[in-house]
Amino acid sequence: MKRTRINKYGIVACAILLSLSKVTLAVDNVTPISIPMVANAQVFADFTDDIPAVLNYFTSSTKDEIIDFYNQSFGESIFQEKNESALR
Incomplete structure (x- = not known):
């Protein structure tokens, strides 16, 4: 019977990658926020x-x-709250 050697660091790396892929999938389902704007608004950011x-x-x-x-x-x-530096 041939023994297969399992690298424990490989298992840990796979577990981390799997958990990160789940986080990525969850983030992909986020709906952008809708912020209302006045009628004549010109968005710059x-x-x-x-x-x-x-x-x-x-x-x-x-x-x-x-x-x-x-x-x-x-x-x-x-x-x-009024930000005085923004008014200059």
Whole structure:
């Protein structure tokens, strides 16, 4: 009877690759996030394939129009923070 030698490192490597392939399959089923935009938006950065989703765009809408738009889309905010460096 011939004995076959099994490399334990090969088994570990296969187990790791199998677990990674399952993660890849799970990630492939992710639906992109849909973020509403004001009507005149011109998108310059769209990172909505993953969470946290980010969508940056230029608009001629005023600050109050944008706030009203997102209040209508998502409801009133529970917290607001003003970033002064973004206004320069």
